[in-house]
Amino acid sequence: MRVPEALRGLHTSSAVEVKLPSGDKALLVTRYRDVRSLFADHRLSRNIARPDAARISADNDLFTNPNIDPDPPKHTQVRSLVTRAFTARRIEGLRPVAQEITDELLDAMAAGPQPSELNEAFAFPLPIRVICKLLGIPPEDRSHFRVSVDGFLSVSKLPPDEVAKARGDLFRYLAELIEAKRRDPGDDLVSALIKVRDEDDHRLNDHELHFWVTGLLIAGYVTTASQIGTGTAVLLHHPELVKEIRADWSLVPSAVEELLRTQIMGSSVGTLRYAIEDIPLSDGLVIAKGTSVLLSEEAANMDPEVFDRPFEIDIRRTENHHMTFGAGLHYCVGAALARMELQVATETLLRRFPNLRLAVPGDQLPRALGGFMEGFTEVPVEW
Amino acid sequence: MRVAANRETCVVSSLCVYRAPTVFAQDDMGQVLVVDEQPDVELHEVVRRAARGCPTKSIKVTEADGSTVASAFDFD
Numbered sequence: 001m002r003v004p005e006a007l008r009g010l011h012t013s014s015a016v017e018v019k020l021p022s023g024d025k026a027l028l029v030t031r032y033r034d035v036r037s038l039f040a041d042h043r044l045s046r047n048i049a050r051p052d053a054a055r056i057s058a059d060n061d062l063f064t065n066p067n068i069d070p071d072p073p074k075h076t077q078v079r080s081l082v083t084r085a086f087t088a089r090r091i092e093g094l095r096p097v098a099q100e101i102t103d104e105l106l107d108a109m110a111a112g113p114q115p116s117e118l119n120e121a122f123a124f125p126l127p128i129r130v131i132c133k134l135l136g137i138p139p140e141d142r143s144h145f146r147v148s149v150d151g152f153l154s155v156s157k158l159p160p161d162e163v164a165k166a167r168g169d170l171f172r173y174l175a176e177l178i179e180a181k182r183r184d185p186g187d188d189l190v191s192a193l194i195k196v197r198d199e200d201d202h203r204l205n206d207h208e209l210h211f212w213v214t215g216l217l218i219a220g221y222v223t224t225a226s227q228i229g230t231g232t233a234v235l236l237h238h239p240e241l242v243k244e245i246r247a248d249w250s251l252v253p254s255a256v257e258e259l260l261r262t263q264i265m266g267s268s269v270g271t272l273r274y275a276i277e278d279i280p281l282s283d284g285l286v287i288a289k290g291t292s293v294l295l296s297e298e299a300a301n302m303d304p305e306v307f308d309r310p311f312e313i314d315i316r317r318t319e320n321h322h323m324t325f326g327a328g329l330h331y332c333v334g335a336a337l338a339r340m341e342l343q344v345a346t347e348t349l350l351r352r353f354p355n356l357r358l359a360v361p362g363d364q365l366p367r368a369l370g371g372f373m374e375g376f377t378e379v380p381v382e383w
Numbered sequence: 384m385r386v387a388a389n390r391e392t393c394v395v396s397s398l399c400v401y402r403a404p405t406v407f408a409q410d411d412m413g414q415v416l417v418v419d420e421q422p423d424v425e426l427h428e429v430v431r432r433a434a435r436g437c438p439t440k441s442i443k444v445t446e447a448d449g450s451t452v453a454s455a456f457d458f459d
Contacts, residue, residue, distance in 0.1 A: 039438075040439065040440075079394075080395075080412060083394065083395035083412070083413050084395075084411065084412045084413050086395060086397070086413065087395065087397065087409045087411075087412075087413040088397040088400040088401060088409060089409065091397065318432065319432065319435065319436075321435060321436045325396075325438070326438070327438040327439070328394075328438060328439055329392075329394055329439065331394045331396050331438040331439065333395075335396055335397075336396070336397040336398075336401070
C-alpha cells in the first residue's frame with residue numbers, strides 16, 4: 001500500500017544497474033530531468049529486437065517485434081493515424097458511454113452479495129467494454145481476453161508454453177477480427193485502420209496493423225483496469241482523502257492524477273530502450289552506446305527536485321506533470337481515454353456507495369507478481 | 384502574454400485542451416490549434432501550466448516582459 005522504500009534515495013545517482021527478470025542487465029535512469037528528456041531523445045531507440053539488447057523476460061519476447069519499426073520517422077507517421085481517434089472531442093463523446101457502462105456495472109454490484117471483489121465486478125469489465133466499443137470488438141468476444149492478455153503480459157508468472165499459447169490465441173483472434181472487419185467494416189477504429197492499410201499501401205503494412213490493434217487492446221484494457229482497482233483501494237485505505245473528495249467533487253481529476261503519479265501499474269520494463277550513441281546524464285555519468293536502458297517512471301515521479309513531499313499523497317497538487325504516461329513522441333496514445341475512465345469510475349463509485357470500504361485491511365491486499373501489471377489482484381469491498 | 388504552439392511536435396496528449404479549452408483546440412487529426420493567442424490575464428496561470436505540462440514542450444508562452452515559459456522542468 002505504501003510507496004516502495006526502494007525509491008527513496010535512488011536519485012543520488014542518475015542511473016543504477018539493474019537485473020531484468022530475464023537475468024540480462026540494464027541501466028535504470030532515476031531522475032525526473034533525465035527520464036523526461038530521454039523519453040524524447042532520438043539517440044535512445046525503442047527497437048529492442050537487436051542481438052545485443054537486453055531481454056525483459058526469458059519466456060516472453062514482450063515488446064520485441066522485428067517486423068515493426070518503433071522509431072521515427074516511420075513510427076510517427078503510423079502513430080498519427082491512431083491518435084486522431086483519441087482527440088479530446090472523441091474522448092468526451094465516449095464519456096457518456098463510460099458512464100452508462102459504469103452505472104450498469106455498479107447497479108449489478110449493489111444487487112449482489114457483500115463483500116464484492118471490485119476488480120471482477122467493476123474495474124476490469126469497464127475498460128474492456130469501452131475499448132471493445134472503440135475498436136469494434138463484438139461483446140460476445142470480450143470474455144476471451146482476460147486469459148490471453150494475462151499470458152501476453154507475463155514476465156515470469158507463466159511457463160513459456162502457456163505464454164506462447166496465450167500469444168498465439170490472441171494473434172489468431174485479432175487476425176480473424178481484422179478479416180471480418182475487412183469484409184464488413186463498421187464505425188470503429190479497427191475498420192478505420194484497415195481502410196488506411198488497404199487504400200494506401202505505404203502508410204501501414206499488415207504487421208503494423210496487427211501490432212497496433214493488439215497494442216490498443218492490451219494497453220486500453222489491463223492498464224486502466226489495474227489502475228481503477230488499485231487506485232480505489234489506495235483511496236479507501238485513506239478515508240480522509242475520500243472525505244475530502246466527497247466534500248468537493250471537483251477534486252476528482254487531481255486525485256486521479258495523484259493516484260497515477262504514486263501508484264504506477266505498468267512496470268518500467270515497458271520503457272526498455274537501446275542507446276545508439278553515447279548519452280551523458282545530468283550528473284556527468286555517460287550511457288555508453290550499446291547499453292540497454294530503462295526509464296524509471298516510478299523514480300521520476302518521486303524525485304524531490306520536482307515534486308514537493310514526493311512520498312505524500314496530495315490530491316490537490318496542481319503541478320503534477322508525472323511520467324506515468326511517458327513523454328515525448330511515445331507519450332501514451334490512450335492517456336486522455338484512461339483519464340476520462342478513471343474520473344468517471346472514481347466519482348461514480350464514491351457517489352453510488354456512500355459507505356464504500358475495504359473488506360480486508362489495506363496492507364493485506366495481494367499484489368500481482370511476475371506480470372507486466374503490478375496492481376492488487378483482489379480488492380474486496382463492502383458498503 | 385502571447386501563446387504559440389508547434390503542430391509538428393504535438394503528440395495529441397490533449398492536456399492543453401482540457402486545461403485551457405478557450406485557448407487551445409485540436410484539428411480533426413488532434414493536432415494543437417491556438418485559438419486565443421493573447422489570453423486574458425485570469426487565464427495566464429493555467430496557460431503557463433499547460434506549457435509546463437506539455438509532454439513534447441510544443442507550447443511556447445511569451446510573457447509581457449519578453450521571458451518565455453517553455454517547460455517548468457526544462458533543465459536543458
